[in-house]
Structures are given as C-alpha cells and as structure tokens.
Amino acid sequence: MSPGTSHTRAATSTSAASSESSEINTYKGQDRALRADRLGTAGLLLSVLAASAPLMVVAGVMPTAFGVMGMLGQPLLYVILGVVLMLFGVGYAEMSRHVHNAGAFYAYIARGLGPTAGAGASYVALVAYSAMQVGIYGILGFEISGLMATHLDLTVAWWIPALAAAALVAVLGWLKIDLNARALGVLLVIECTLVVIFDVAALTDPGPEGVSFAAFDPGTLAGAGLGTALCFCIAAFIGFEQSPVYAEETSRPQVIVSRVMFLAVGFVALFLALGAWALTVATGPGAVVEAAAEQGPGLLFSLTETRLGGTFTDVLHVLFVTGMFAALLSFHNVVARYAFAMGREGLLPAAFGRTSSASGAPATGSLLQSAVSVLVVIAFAAGDGLPAGDPTTPVLRLFTWMGNVGALGVILLMAAASFAVIAFFARRGAARAQAWRLTASALAGLALVGIAVYTVKDFDVLIGAGPGSSLNWILPGIIGLALVAGLLYGVVLRTVRPEVHARIGLGNEAFQLERAAERGEPSADS
Template sequence: MTTGSSSTSESRRDPRSGISTFKGQDRALRADRLGTAGLLLSVLAATAPLMVVAGVMPTTFGVMGIVGQPLLFVALGVVLALFSVGYAEMSRHVHNAGAFYAYISRGLGGTAGAGAALVALVAYSALQVGIYGIFGFEVSGLLDTYLDADVAWWIPALACVLVVGALGWLKIDVNARVLGVLLLIEVALVVVFDVAAVTDPGREGLSLHAFSPATLTGAGVGTALCYCIAAFTGFEQAPVYAEETSRPAVLVPRVMFLAIGFVAVFFALSSWALTVAAGPHAIVPVAREQSAGLLFFLTEPRLGTTFTDVMHVLFVTGMFAATLSFHNVVARYAFAMGREGLLPAAFSRTTGTSGAPGTGSLLQTAVSAIVVAAFALTDDAPAGDPTAPVLHLFTWGGNVGALGVILLMAAASLSVIVFFARRGAARAQFWRLAASALAGAALLFIAVCTVKDFDVLLGADPDSALSWALPAVIGLALIAGLVQGLVLHSRRPEAHARIGLGNEAFQLDKAAGSAPGPRHRAP
C-alpha cells in the first residue's frame, strides 16, 4: 500500500479526517502567512552564519585540531539530507507546530511524544538563552570600543530579551523580514571574505588540503562533529511552521532540503576559505591563538578596518536573528503542547491581532529574563571581562540544546520507520526508510560522542561534575516527559490519545458534535 498526502490516505479510513489541520480553524495558527522565501529565511536565521564562521569554526580548528572541517560539513550535509528524506515525507502527513514530538508520537506513541515534547522545549530554550550571554558580551565590547561606554553585559542581554519578546508577539511575516535582511547581509559579508581569502591566500597558496580525507584522523573527529552539527540547527524547524503555510506538504520539504544544501555548501566553502587564508598547516595554531577573533584577524589585512568593524556589528545582529528564530520555535512548541494538554490550556491561545502563539512567546521571554538575571547576579567582574557567567551561559546553553536536538532527530528517524511500517507502506517507502535508518545510526553515534566528550565541549576538567550534570538536563526532561505521558495515559486517556494530533483532534471532536472522549490515534 502506498501512502500519499494525509488528506488522501486518511480520508479512506474516516470521512471526518478530511478536515484540514492547518487552515486556521479554532486552535490552529493562522495559515497562508508564509511562502517558500519567508519560511526559508526564518529557519536559516537560526544558523547565524557569522556566529558559526567566527565562533564554531575557530573552536573546531583550535580545540579539536581538525584541519578537515570542510569535509565534516559535507559529511553532515549528507547525513542530514538522508534524515530529511523520511522527515520530509512525514511532514506530508502531519501538520503540527510541535513538529518533532508530533512526528515521534505518531510513530512511537503518545508517551514517547510527551517525552520528546519536553526535550524539545528545553533544548530550544537552552539554545536561545545561551546566545544571550555572548550577545551581551559582544555588545558590551562594541559600546566600549566605539562609544567609550562601560556597560555590563547583562544590560544589552536583557534589552535583547525584551525586543525579541516583542517581535515574537507580532506576526511571523514581520519577523521573517527582519530575519531575512540580517541573514542576507551576513551571508554577503562572509562571501566577500571567502573571495578575498581565495584571491589573496596565505603563504601556502590556494590549497585543497582541507578536503583531503587524511585530515580526518584522530580522536577529535567525533567531538568535532558535535560542534559542526550545531551549525545546521534550524533546518529541522521548518515543520514547526507547517500550520502557517498554504501548502505545507510542498513547502516544508522544499525548504528543508534547500536549507541543508545551502548550509552544507556555504559552511564547507567558508571553513575552507579560513584554511586558505591562514594556511592549512597553520590554521590550527593560529585558531588556538586567536580563538573567536580568528575571522577578524584574517579579514583586516585583506579587506581593511572598516569592513572588519562592519563584520563585528553584523556578528551581533546575526546573533539577534538567531535568538528571534529560536524564540519563535519555542513559542510554537509551547502552543502545541498547550493545545494537547501537555502544558496548561492558556498556552494554546493566539494573539488576536496576529494569530501568533502569544502566551508561549511570553513564557519564553520570562524564562530568558530569569536565566540571564540569574547569571548576572553571579557575575561580579568588571564590564568587558569575559567571565565565567557570560561564557558559561553561552557554552552550557549551546551544548545542552545541541544534544537535545541530536537526540530528537535520532528518535524522529526511528519514528518515521515505525510510522510507515505500521501502515503497511514499508515496501513502497523502502528507500525513505533505509535513508532514515542510516541517518538515525549516524545521529546516535554523534550523540554518544557528544555525551562522552562533554567535558571537551565545555572546556572543563575530565572529572568535572558539569560533564554529566549538563547532559543530565536533557535526560531529566525526557524522564519528566515520559512520566507525564504515562500519567496522562492512566488518568486522562482521551488527552493521551491526542498527543501529536494537534488541531486535528479538536476538529474531529467538533465535527462529531460530541464531548471529548477516548479515540483511536489517527494514522
């Protein structure tokens, strides 16, 4: 049996299942607000190109000593493309703002979906809140450099929290324009540097050594994959916006593949350009010396001080765009969870003027403000000093969030296989299921490397309690979610049956004209 779109295959089982899950009925986000360009810009903004080129790449070169970083981006592009083959097909059947947990619940059951929901909420919250730390520090440095103003890092960080929260309350198309402009400028600046590096290479000349497989040797490769996969974070957010598009079955898969292709090629070429500018055999020691200043160190002699200053400013705006993108995703997960009883019903409400998930946006704004304030209270160093509270907020949040997303992708790969196998479509979907299996195995390998070398990712001592305490945050979120799912299954089976169904469950009950009651999970 072959499977088509949800409206086709599911209507054969139940005449009521032709009800759209994304056309803006009650308890649905407003549809028709995003096209291909708006959706693509929204998900790509989370990649923060300058933050990756100026932060992630130097760390991978310097800490892990891996010259072949360009090959890692190519390899991860292949793995995530394989992941997206099944993930995209799943998006044709499930339109839910709680993308990851909705997909996992459809394949692995409501209890697994509840666990995935809380992991997603914690992971994306950690990714967003973590950026506020480095954002505040960088803005503080710019104010000191250009305005001679001594401002503590937490002041611009909290200001960013409030601005992002306000934009999160507005319509997504406004946010897409903001994100799109910032993203395009960032990309343009990095491309200019790439061209400058190729036309004016370092002492070793124009070398392709970084693309040699021989550069991927040593114990650091697995951990380097953990760093690099964070650069792709964002493409998997496309299904979160499915309810807000006019043709989710077409637009969501298209955007995911476009995003993966762009990120893999763009970052592979940009990391190669760094090796060309410094020299393949010099890139590791130079990265260790310059750290996050590597890109600016290589840019200034080639493009001048003014260009480098502009890049510093866009480094900050890129981080702002990433926080806004993650904020939108967290708000939509909270909306979906509120709609399905995993959070209080208040989170299932949208703002009257824009149709955005306003209560979820307020929740994330409050959480961000509390976390930034907590780190600020522990910081007694002078402004401009990259103290532990600032760097830990960024490092801890980023690595905890990345681990959560990697595990969610691995679980989603398994869920895709189970979803189609249970519907007798394993033979028709064989190549998609095989791609999901390969991707899932690769993602599990990366997750194991992440947990095993978490002390390296944090720059902590091997016996540091943080090396197990921070990964445990994701583990605790998973356990808490699973317990909630089991409790719902026991005490409120009708709510448990709705996990992952989103607006569809509400509309089916409404169409039946009956009070909510236990139902079979829709396929």
C-alpha cells in the same frame, strides 16, 4: 423557486463550505489555531536559516573547532554532516507531508512511537531549543559590550545589552510571523553576502601556502578528536529541522516544508564548507590550528582587516551582532510554537495553547520564553559577581554550556524522529512503498545515535570542563531530566486522562476526529 434563486443558494452553500474547509480549526476552537498562509518558501527558508546564524558559526564556531579540536578537516566534516542530514531529511520531509503540527519533533515521534514517547520528546524539545536560545544572549551581550568599549569608550557589563535584546525579542515575538520573517531575511542576506565576499578575498589573496585543498583530505579526520568535532560541528546545522514547526502557518505545507528543509541543509553545508576552507586558505593549512587557538573568534576579523580593510571589518562586527539577534528571534519563535502545541494538546496548561487575537502569534508561549531568558541571564550575571563580572561568563559559560545542552537535545530528537518515521509508515502498511526513504531514515538515525553517544562521552571537552567536573553529568542531565519528566507525565495522562493522551501529536486533526465521531463517521485511520 426560480432557477436564479436556486443557483444563488447553491453558490452561497458552496462558498460557505469552502470557507469552512479552509479555516484552521482545533478541537478547542479558532483561538487555538495559528494563522495559515503567513509564510511562503522564501519566508520560511529565511526564518529557519536565521537560526543557524551563519556568521556566528564562521566567526565563533569554526575558530574554536580548529583551535580546540586541532582538526584541519573541518570543511570536509560539514560536507559529511550535510550528507547525513540529507538522509535524515528524506524521511523527515515525507513525514511532514502527512503531519502538520507546530510540535514538529514531538508530534512526529508521537505519531510513530506512541503518545507517551511524544510527551517525553515534547519536554526535551522545549528545554533544548530554550537552552540554545538563552545561550546566544551570552555571546551577544559580550560582543555588544566589546563594541561599545572599542568605539564609544563605554564600559558596559555584558548582561545589560543581553537583557535589552531579550526585551526587544519579547516585543517582536508578539508580532505577525511574516513580519519577523522579513526582518530575519534582511539580516541574513546581508551577513551571508559579507561572508561570501571574505571567501572570495581569501581565495584571490591566499596565505603563504596558496590555494590548498588539504582541508578536504580524508586523512585530516584521523585521530581521537573526530567524534568531538562532529558533535561541535553538527550544532552549526541546527535550524533546518525547524521548518515543520511553521507548517500550520504556510500556504502549502505538504510542499513548502519539505522543499525548505532540503534547501536549508544544502545551503548550510555548502556555505559552511566554503567558509571553513577559506579560513584555511587565508592563514595556510599548516598555520590555521595555531592561529585559531591564539585568536579565537578574532581570527575572521583579523583576516578581513588585512584583505578588505577596517570599514568592512567594522560592518562585519555589526552584522555579527545582528546575525546573533536574528538567531535569537528565530529560536524564540520556535520555542513559543512548541509551547503553543503542547498547551493545545494538554502537555502544558491550556493558556499556552491560545494565540494573540491581533497577530495570531502564540502569545503565552512567547511570554514564557521571554521570562525564562531574562531569569537565566540574571542568574548567570549574578553568579559572575556584579557589576563588572567575570569576562568568561557570557561566552565560556552561558553560551557554551547552554548551547551544548541544546545541541545534545536536538541530536537525540533527530535520532528518535528518524526511527519514528520508520514506525509511522510501517504501521500503516507503507513500508514497501517507502522502502528507500525508510532506509535513509535508518542510516541517519544510526549516525545520529553515534554522534549523541560521542556528545555525552566528550561533554567535558565541549564545555571546557575538567574530566572530573560535576558539570559533565549535570548539564547533559538537564536533557535526561526533561525526558524522564515528559515520559512520566505521558504515563499519568494515559492513566488519568486517556482522551488527552490519545490526542498527543494530533494537533488540528483532533478537531476533525472529534467532529467525525460526533457525526458517527469513520476516522481516516479506520
């Protein structure tokens, strides 16, 4: 054999080995994998920020929090919650360096607290994110219906544009995730820019009390409504924790995922604190609660009308709609990936664990979420008396009910994930090396448990129901039912199919473990 031939064969062998190691495999083959290298830092950041729907928060959530809770210190609340979630992110980000799984929350909980706990968390995550996504169809349909009545003199029931949006989201959900990221990014950048323009306008043309920092006075947080306000405002941050869901589709998950989480939390805290403060400055700290109670979501648009003109306000209305659509698409992508991870690991039928050969998207999971969305919208539409319907249904029922159910589920998942991080590193003998991160996780976990308790306690206020309403236990019970169902299924798997139970949370690593077992090699944990 000539030296040249030997060199060529060696190079070929090296290339083949490199190709094999770079593939994303699962224990059931390449079609059970999400496509890698689809997202970089910018694409992932825009995808997760889109779920926060910044303009929807400023126009919809903030006036409600001012008007219903009567708490002036909302800007300070966003700063406090930003600190709590940064503490949460310290351990969560470190976990993301060790576990790359589209199941994110439930995978982390499974690796820290055990596969059965992970099974329970998986069903909570699936239901919570699905509820949040479906709820947005209500406020989106309501807003589009209003715009058509105002500008086109057309009377269209809210559920018609809601179903049209569901159809469009279904189509986009089948496309490549990098294409979705570009669409989300353009919409997000434009809406954030317009809100910042309003912030500047409010500070340069303040209300009768001038530029006041009263909203940052800790004394404004005193009162019985603090717990409820915390529950209400933390929902505005939901989205940042989704970055590990896309870990398998990023180029360098061990770096990009943690970087995006901190950037997202920092941006959202700063953006929302500034936006809420601008509302208090524009109306005056002494008048913002009354104005928000009277005008609701119309508060922002009335303030931009007087300062920036009708054209700017009309554009803002349109961006309000596109921002909600971006949030719909972002949540849809997350639910589809949770369903994919669960199907891959035996927590859902195997069909959910397959990807589209054309785009690499989790096609069956995407189809499931589209079907759920359509059915829920139709159910709420039928319940409000077709065709005109009850105008309170899309916002005060569909959006508010489902949004708070989803927020409760995500808060519980974040609390459980905080303690799972501690268990994960402690069981591997790394507690001392990771001491400061585990301390941060413990503090965040305790704070999140407190917020969850307040959420359940004050659920009647959050959904606008009376103290004796059965909705106060039925709606939180949806999350409880999902948890119990998941835990019971985990117990069944442990008894009947222990090999499937053992794989919960492992994702792609299960393939490597099985291949090592076939070769008689020791596992990484042994």
